[in-house]
Amino acid sequence: MMILAGLGNPEPKYLRNRHNVGFMALDVIAEAYHCGPWRKRFQGLATDLVIGSNKLLLLKPQTFYNNSGHSIGEAANFFKVDPKNVIVFHDELDLAPGKFRLKLGGGAAGNNGIKSTTSQLGPDFRRGRIGVGHPGDRNKVTGYVLSDFSKSEESWLMTLLDAIAGSVDLLAEGNVDAFQTQVTHKAPAPAVVKRGRPDAD
Numbered sequence: 001m002m003i004l005a006g007l008g009n010p011e012p013k014y015l016r017n018r019h020n021v022g023f024m025a026l027d028v029i030a031e032a033y034h035c036g037p038w039r040k041r042f043q044g045l046a047t048d049l050v051i052g053s054n055k056l057l058l059l060k061p062q063t064f065y066n067n068s069g070h071s072i073g074e075a076a077n078f079f080k081v082d083p084k085n086v087i088v089f090h091d092e093l094d095l096a097p098g099k100f101r102l103k104l105g106g107g108a109a110g111n112n113g114i115k116s117t118t119s120q121l122g123p124d125f126r127r128g129r130i131g132v133g134h135p136g137d138r139n140k141v142t143g144y145v146l147s148d149f150s151k152s153e154e155s156w157l158m159t160l161l162d163a164i165a166g167s168v169d170l171l172a173e174g175n176v177d178a179f180q181t182q183v184t185h186k187a188p189a190p191a192v193v194k195r196g197r198p199d200a201d
Helices: 018-032 065-079 112-121 138-145 151-166 168-172 176-186
Strands: 002-006 039-041 044-051 054-061 086-092 100-104 126-131
Touching (some): 002 018, 002 065, 002 168, 018 054, 018 086, 018 138, 018 151, 044 065, 044 168, 054 065, 054 168, 065 112, 100 151, 100 176, 151 168, 168 176
Parallel strands (some): 002 086, 086 126
């Protein structure tokens, strides 16, 4: 059993925000695999995904971004899922737009959604870090992540999300390194000028 969770905010006005790219990733996965309807479970919206003999739960917490851990922790406790089999997809300021990294454990790096999840699971869950770039000024971060992706970003964004969905079978099998490699191969980062800080893994 594996839980794929996405971070985001539930209200329609946040739908296309950079902060909601975790929700977007799960929506693309659910569409690619023709999952059933999203149902209210674990303080979130959930749907089941079966790939071969592997069962996954897709979960979009409805607790708002900063309290996502309450929903993720409830689901993990219910199914008795080991934290390393929980993958949380989220926007990452310290990766250039279009880059992706799958990381096990580590700190929250100021991300309150990750901090909330850590409070419920401990640090040893996997983070699917979707690069959105940095505005270059920490005072602009809140406005930046709560603003929509621009039309010019849509191409690389959908290419990356499609690559994630198209590689989920490897993740389900536990081939996390192969998943990372295939996503990177299918969705090379676009040639963009980074706005702020250098990449940090």
